[in-house]
Each structure stands twice: as structure tokens, then as C-alpha cells.
Amino acid sequence: xxxxxxxxxxxxxxxxxxxxxxxxxxxxxxxxxxxxxxxxxxxxxxxxxxxxxxxxxxxxxxxxxxxxxxxxxxxxxxxxxxxxxxxxxxxx
Amino acid sequence: xxxxxxxxxxxxxxxxxxxxxxxxxxxxxxxxxxxxxxxxxxxxxxxxxxxxxxxxxxxxxxxxxxxxxxxxxxxxxxxxxxxxxxxxxxxxxxxxxxxxxxxxxxxxxxxxxxxxxxxxxxxxxxxxxxxxxxxxxxxxxxxxxxxxxxxxxxxxxxxxxxxxxxxxxxxxxxxxxxxxxxxxxxxxxxxxxxxxxxxxx
Numbered sequence: 001x002x003x004x005x006x007x008x009x010x011x012x013x014x015x016x017x018x019x020x021x022x023x024x025x026x027x028x029x030x031x032x033x034x035x036x037x038x039x040x041x042x043x044x045x046x047x048x049x050x051x052x053x054x055x056x057x058x059x060x061x062x063x064x065x066x067x068x069x070x071x072x073x074x075x076x077x078x079x080x081x082x083x084x085x086x087x088x089x090x091x092x
Numbered sequence: 093x094x095x096x097x098x099x100x101x102x103x104x105x106x107x108x109x110x111x112x113x114x115x116x117x118x119x120x121x122x123x124x125x126x127x128x129x130x131x132x133x134x135x136x137x138x139x140x141x142x143x144x145x146x147x148x149x150x151x152x153x154x155x156x157x158x159x160x161x162x163x164x165x166x167x168x169x170x171x172x173x174x175x176x177x178x179x180x181x182x183x184x185x186x187x188x189x190x191x192x193x194x195x196x197x198x199x200x201x202x203x204x205x206x207x208x209x210x211x212x213x214x215x216x217x218x219x220x221x222x223x224x225x226x227x228x229x230x231x232x233x234x235x236x237x238x239x240x241x242x243x244x245x246x247x248x249x250x251x252x253x254x255x256x257x258x259x260x261x262x263x264x265x266x267x268x269x270x271x272x273x274x275x276x277x278x279x280x281x282x283x284x285x286x287x288x289x290x291x292x293x
Contacts, residue, residue: 023226027226031128054153
């Protein structure tokens with residue numbers, strides 16, 4: 001095939017591609033429009049998955065594990081100190 | 093509210109990486125319609141497309157750190173949409189739960205809005221019937237392509253994305269993409285011509 005013929009064929013192929021694309025677009029049409037934004041549902045998904053860490057607004061349910069650990073450690077220290085005090089008073 | 097001018101994409105990505113809720117809201121509001129439309133093209137059902145669209149944005153929120161920033165944010169979003177849609181289609185095929193009647197309903201809906209009428213004139217009932225039949229043939233031909241070829245045709249020929257964008261979404265070199273598209277179109281043309289008995293030119 002000569003280069004001249006190849007040059008002639010290129011625009012034809014392009015035209016055929018465009019026609020096929022148009023046919024596909026017409027056949028596909030448009031999807032039914034979204035009824036309202038999906039944002040509230042997406043926020044709810046994320047809120048559930050992050051146990052309220054994100055998108056909770058004022059209803060924050062997420063608890064930082066560090067705070068929980070600190071609380072537990074403090075409680076243990078208090079109990080230990082109380083027990084020590086009790087043993088100390090019993091031994092005297 | 094962010095605007096694309098006030099907050100260029102790089103800034104938006106930076107905020108998303110910090111899990112900024114307002115930035116995420118803006119991302120969803122900007123891209124949800126496009127993601128939904130692409131999901132619909134891939135899945136064929138508006139309900140599935142809605143669910144998948146939500147899944148896409150939840151995944152984006154979870155994995156924004158994985159976005160390297162070497163493509164547009166929209167390209168990354170479309171890649172996630174395509175990958176999740178493929179998984180969904182595989183799952184449905186495996187479980188053989190694809191609801192054909194639902195798809196037919198969707199096609200019926202499309203046929204109303206896509207009967208090829210471009211002028212103000214009303215086509216005759218026979219012409220409308222022929223138009224709908226051709227649309228059904230084209231749709232069936234598209235659905236009969238293998239998943240990869242179908243995806244490329246949807247992205248390039250139906251959604252009208254550039255070759256570069258499609259190559260990034262499909263993670264293919266441009267040359268490979270063009271040759272696969274060429275093959276997909278040839279297959280489509282053959283199937284349509286065989287079904288209509290006409291040469292599409």
C-alpha cells in the first residue's frame with residue numbers, strides 16, 4: 001500500500017470511528033438523573049466505618065484510644081495505691 | 093465552599109489527605125454525577141450505579157494517601173470506578189444474579205431519551221421502532237464484548253475521554269490502547285452489521 005493511499009484512508013477511518021461512536025452514544029442514552037446528592041449517604045457510610053470519627057458533627061461518638069488507655073491506667077494506679085494503703089494499715 | 097479556582101487540585105488533594113471534611117464534600121459534589129454516569133454505563137442499572145458511586149467515594153476517603161498525584165484526580169476517581177465496576181460485574185456473573193429484566197427496564201428508559209431524534213420533527217412510528225431496534229442491537233453488541241474491550245469503548249467512544257486519560261485509567265500504553273480499541277470497534281462493527289444486515293457507514 002502506497003503512503004498516498006494510507007494518507008487517504010486515515011480520515012476515512014476517523015470518520016467511521018466518529019460515526020460508530022455517535023451510534024454508541026445514541027444507543028446508550030443518558031442514565032436517569034440522580035435524585036439529590038449522594039453526599040449524605042456517603043457521609044453516613046464513612047461515619048459508620050470510622051465509628052464516628054468523621055462526619056459526626058456535634059454527635060461525635062468516636063473515642064480516641066489513647067484517652068481510653070490513659071483513663072484505664074489512672075484507674076489501675078488508684079486501685080493499686082488503695083490496695084497498698086490497705087495492706088499497709090493491716091500490717092501495722 | 094471550595095471553587096476550583098480558589099483551591100486548585102493540588103490544594104484540594106492536600107486537604108483531602110488531612111481528612112478535611114469540607115474538601116471531601118466538595119470532591120463528592122463536583123464528581124458524583126460523572127462517577128454515577130460512568131458506573132451506570134459499566135453496570136447498566138441505576139440502583140447499582142448509585143451504590144457503586146457511594147463505594148467509590150468511601151474508598152477515596154479511605155485511600156487518598158495512595159493517590160500519587162501523577163494523574164488528574166478525576167482520572168484516579170474513574171480508575172477506581174472502573175475497577176470496582178469490573179469487580180461487581182465479575183461477582184454478579186459468578187453468582188449468576190444479573191437481573192436481566194432490570195437491565196431491559198434501563199434500556200427501555202434509555203430508548204425513550206435516545207431514539208436518535210435530533211430535530212424537532214417527530215419520526216414516524218415505524219422509524220421509531222427501527223431506531224429502537226438498532227439501539228438494542230448496538231447495546232447488545234457492546235455488552236457482548238469482553239469486559240476489557242467494553243470498558244475501553246465506554247471510556248473513549250461513549251464518555252468521550254481523551255486517549256491519554258483512557259490509557260491512564262486502563263493503565264495501558266497509548267499504542268496498546270489504540271490497537272485494542274481498533275479491535276473492539278472492528279468486532280462491534282461486525283456484530284452490528286451481522287445483526288442489521290447493513291454496513292454501518
